[in-house]
Amino acid sequence: MEEELKELVKQAESDILVCASYNDLLNIKAKYLGKKSVLNSLYAKMRDLPSEERPAFGNLINATRKNIEDLLEKQNKAIKEDAWKKSENRTAIDLTMPGIFSSRGGLHPLTIIRREIDEVFLGLGFEIAEGPDIDDDFHNFDALNTPPDHPSRNLADTFYLEGGGLLRTHTSTVQVRVMEKYPPPIKIISPGCCYRNDKPDPSHSPVFHQVEALVVDKDISLSDMKDMLSQFASIMFGKNVSSRIRPHFFPFTEPSAEMDISCVVCGGTGCRVCKYSGWIEMGGAGMVDPNVFDILGIDSEIYTGYAFGLGIERIAMLKYNIPDLRILYENDLRMLRQFKGELR
Numbered sequence: 001m002e003e004e005l006k007e008l009v010k011q012a013e014s015d016i017l018v019c020a021s022y023n024d025l026l027n028i029k030a031k032y033l034g035k036k037s038v039l040n041s042l043y044a045k046m047r048d049l050p051s052e053e054r055p056a057f058g059n060l061i062n063a064t065r066k067n068i069e070d071l072l073e074k075q076n077k078a079i080k081e082d083a084w085k086k087s088e089n090r091t092a093i094d095l096t097m098p099g100i101f102s103s104r105g106g107l108h109p110l111t112i113i114r115r116e117i118d119e120v121f122l123g124l125g126f127e128i129a130e131g132p133d134i135d136d137d138f139h140n141f142d143a144l145n146t147p148p149d150h151p152s153r154n155l156a157d158t159f160y161l162e163g164g165g166l167l168r169t170h171t172s173t174v175q176v177r178v179m180e181k182y183p184p185p186i187k188i189i190s191p192g193c194c195y196r197n198d199k200p201d202p203s204h205s206p207v208f209h210q211v212e213a214l215v216v217d218k219d220i221s222l223s224d225m226k227d228m229l230s231q232f233a234s235i236m237f238g239k240n241v242s243s244r245i246r247p248h249f250f251p252f253t254e255p256s257a258e259m260d261i262s263c264v265v266c267g268g269t270g271c272r273v274c275k276y277s278g279w280i281e282m283g284g285a286g287m288v289d290p291n292v293f294d295i296l297g298i299d300s301e302i303y304t305g306y307a308f309g310l311g312i313e314r315i316a317m318l319k320y321n322i323p324d325l326r327i328l329y330e331n332d333l334r335m336l337r338q339f340k341g342e343l344r
């Protein structure tokens with residue numbers, strides 16, 4: 001009898017183990033423990049046994065029943081666990097949870113200003129031209145009428161590269177490249193990086209940015225240049241900001257000038273920013289020297305032109321009230337975060 005019951009448990013176990021749902025389990029439970037089950041019919045048989053054998057027989061049946069019940073419960077748990085695991089994966093995305101915050105970057109103040117300058121000049125009819133940061137003597141000096149003994153060619157000013165070439169000291173290299181390639185009329189700006197062997201201080205950095213403007217056509221005069229500077233100054237800094245030019249010297253312009261705008265902080269009455277002069281220096285300017293046209297094959301009898309170069313750092317410092325140029329290059333997050341605008 002005992003053997004038969006063991007066999008019954010084995011059979012039940014193999015049936016139970018293939019159950020994949022609670023319903024399957026209920027069917028198996030009915031089969032092995034229900035009213036019509038073999039086990040149940042044994043209870044009836046018990047009545048025919050002599051009373052002294054009944055307890056042992058009863059225990060045997062009960063133990064068998066318990067074994068099968070345990071197996072059923074075990075499988076029931078396994079089915080539930082499996083369903084839970086699957087459902088856990090399905091609901092791993094909790095739509096009510098706040099999103100994972102990823103910090104977005106912002107634009108660097110120099111990029112913001114450079115783009116603003118681009119927009120102003122695009123609005124004034126200029127096109128944007130670019131050239132390489134690594135250039136050569138011809139484009140940086142020779143074609144710009146700079147004599148071989150000019151101090152700006154000095155190692156103390158210019159970074160020369162091993163094996164030839166140099167890091168451009170100004171974006172005037174791009175006016176050379178444009179004039180080499182295109183006939184007049186020309187009306188371009190060239191924004192970009194420049195490099196000079198300067199020690200960093202509040203107003204110098206070995207890497208800085210310029211925007212060069214070049215206009216070449218028939219009948220271009222100094223007054224056109226002055227007008228363009230004034231327009232730029234008033235669009236960039238406000239209507240009441242005026243400009244002036246002062247005589248200066250550059251090898252590639254004749255006459256040459258330095259250009260100033262009226263102090264955007266004090267309006268011209270004098271303050272610390274303008275060193276109590278009422279004016280702020282913006283960069284160099286001048287009428288393109290006919291020698292430059294001759295070198296580049298543009299007929300200087302027919303064409304005239306002007307060029308000027310603005311310092312982007314200077315403009316950014318004025319616009320954002322930044323007292324030290326080096327702050328723009330240290331990339332302290334506390335500074336950069338102030339320029340994230342609507343970005344958090």
Ligand code: PHE
Pocket residue numbers: 169170171172212250253283284285286307308309
């Ligand atoms: N290239 C000059 C500089 O870097 C600026 C300049 C540009 C002067 C154009 C005249 C005309 O200082």
